[in-house]
Amino acid sequence: MAALPLVYPHPYHLDVLTTSLLYALLALGLNLIVGLTGVLHLGYAAFFAIGAYTYGLLNLRAGWPFWPSLVPAAAVAGLFGVGIGLPALRVRGDYLAIVTLGFGEIVRIAFTNLERWTGGPNGLLGIDHPRLWWPGHGIFDFGVASAPYYYLVCAAVILAAALCVRLSRSRIGRAWVAIREDELAAACAGIPVLQLKLLAQGCGGAIAGLAGAVFAAKQGTITPDSFDFILSVMVLAMVVLGGLGSVRGAIVGALVLGSLPELLRGFDQYRMLAFGLAMIVIMRLRPQGLFGRSSHASAA
Amino acid sequence: MLRLDGIAAGYGRTNCLHGVSLEVREGEVVALLGANGAGKTTTLMAISGLVPVRQGRVVFQGRALGGLPPADVVGLGISHVPEGRRILPRLTVLENLELGGYLRRDRPALRQDLERLYELFPVLGERRRQLAGTLSGGEQQMLAIARGLMARPKLLLLDEPSLGLSPKLVVTIFETIARLNREGMTILLVEQNAYLALRIAHRGYVLEAGRLALTDTAPNLAQNPQVKSAYLGG
Ligand SMILES: Nc1ncnc2c1ncn2[C@@H]1O[C@H](COP(=O)(O)OP(=O)(O)OP(=O)(O)O)[C@@H](O)[C@H]1O
Ligand SMILES: [Mg+2]
Numbered sequence: 049m050a051a052l053p054l055v056y057p058h059p060y061h062l063d064v065l066t067t068s069l070l071y072a073l074l075a076l077g078l079n080l081i082v083g084l085t086g087v088l089h090l091g092y093a094a095f096f097a098i099g100a101y102t103y104g105l106l107n108l109r110a111g112w113p114f115w116p117s118l119v120p121a122a123a124v125a126g127l128f129g130v131g132i133g134l135p136a137l138r139v140r141g142d143y144l145a146i147v148t149l150g151f152g153e154i155v156r157i158a159f160t161n162l163e164r165w166t167g168g169p170n171g172l173l174g175i176d177h178p179r180l181w182w183p184g185h186g187i188f189d190f191g192v193a194s195a196p197y198y199y200l201v202c203a204a205v206i207l208a209a210a211l212c213v214r215l216s217r218s219r220i221g222r223a224w225v226a227i228r229e230d231e232l233a234a235a236c237a238g239i240p241v242l243q244l245k246l247l248a249q250g251c252g253g254a255i256a257g258l259a260g261a262v263f264a265a266k267q268g269t270i271t272p273d274s275f276d277f278i279l280s281v282m283v284l285a286m287v288v289l290g291g292l293g294s295v296r297g298a299i300v301g302a303l304v305l306g307s308l309p310e311l312l313r314g315f316d317q318y319r320m321l322a323f324g325l326a327m328i329v330i331m332r333l334r335p336q337g338l339f340g341r342s343s344h345a346s347a348a
Numbered sequence: 349m350l351r352l353d354g355i356a357a358g359y360g361r362t363n364c365l366h367g368v369s370l371e372v373r374e375g376e377v378v379a380l381l382g383a384n385g386a387g388k389t390t391t392l393m394a395i396s397g398l399v400p401v402r403q404g405r406v407v408f409q410g411r412a413l414g415g416l417p418p419a420d421v422v423g424l425g426i427s428h429v430p431e432g433r434r435i436l437p438r439l440t441v442l443e444n445l446e447l448g449g450y451l452r453r454d455r456p457a458l459r460q461d462l463e464r465l466y467e468l469f470p471v472l473g474e475r476r477r478q479l480a481g482t483l484s485g486g487e488q489q490m491l492a493i494a495r496g497l498m499a500r501p502k503l504l505l506l507d508e509p510s511l512g513l514s515p516k517l518v519v520t521i522f523e524t525i526a527r528l529n530r531e532g533m534t535i536l537l538v539e540q541n542a543y544l545a546l547r548i549a550h551r552g553y554v555l556e557a558g559r560l561a562l563t564d565t566a567p568n569l570a571q572n573p574q575v576k577s578a579y580l581g582g
Binding site for chain 2: 223230233241341
């Protein structure tokens, strides 16, 4: 996969792949919240937006370069995850879905309306691309080329996946799964349910924040409508398709759903219809998702 | 060991416990009886911090538990085996047991406790790699109790362990509870099956609509005409 840009350097396809991998990063983060902990979050795009705007604003207003901005982008989005979690997690089930959906929309609308800061609907323009000091070659600007972003996002996905695998096998990960499976039982076993849900939202938010900063650096321009409800739903669909709780699943789900619309371009105006049909077929065949733990033990 | 002083608790805005006081002494099995909806489950949840206590006090080993979150209550040594077992069907037996030891950091002792529990419940040892959802109802109840014991509690709260089990299995479960008590465990036992509960309990309380109606030693309660007509079918 690493040699892909060398053997197959078509920039358009590489861009599609990079976008899919960016989705994979988002799916990995959302998988911590929805897949492992079982908290249905419908406003995940907001964390992506917060990360993107954090880098965009730091870069344009304070001249921060890309790399150090990753830290505040992840931190701010993570803090928002915890912050919104505090009130949101007090409500349950359907209400939680509504509250998170509302959060996603409010963030987008806030970025649209805070014109003085965010440029309103026109967004932020002229955000710096990443620069890297390359031994012997001096400073290398990522610019608008495709391959450097492909490598960058690839590296981010590998790192995030490694982190998620470690997390899911840790004490924390097992507690998350227990909460997903049965909150009351988890509480009876001494798991601090609220704190662990907040932690999941914080970690998931931080990963989306990172992805947002990468996105802003790649595009150079961000507008609020890149972060709409459809994006939240798409990422959720990727997590569900891959199988709730599965790291591999989140990545594969994102690659499939991220590239499917492009593969289906031949169908032209029926593209989204075909997309929906493909989703239905897959979920009929494997309701637990591609890599989910099947539940052949029906609950007693 | 545990004392409730006139506690009021409930869900939402309404209380369904109105001043419940009871006591569990070290080494005892105390039965908490009552009709459906009397507030037995709510009493246990109030003790373990799963519902807020609005009035009165819960005191455990001289310490007031008021407002402590459930995790801290478990940490102090109270294990709550909830109504309906609530094992995690999609996890293995072993994973369920490990969950019970979540707050403990003493790995070698945890492993010893696992071995001890496998001796107490041999089926769980044989099926440790099996998904918990594939266990029979009785085995699932054993697992629920074993999971509660993994926290090394000083006090075990059991909510209707005989619920939905065949008469033969009910007897097995009660024998297990009696044995745990002989080995030193203090138990507060909520039961619909008053007859069997009073056979293994030392003392008992009868709840009616969120209030204490009766309390006595187990043999006396078993002979009490009121109890007999209401809960013992005679
Ligand atoms: N989650 C809840 N929300 C609102 N009310 C509840 C809830 N759980 C129980 N109640 C109400 O509280 C009262 C006491 O219920 P509780 O579950 O404590 O009874 P119980 O004695 O355990 O009954 P059972 O023998 O049926 O288990 C009942 O009137 C019940 O309807
Ligand atoms: Mg009950």
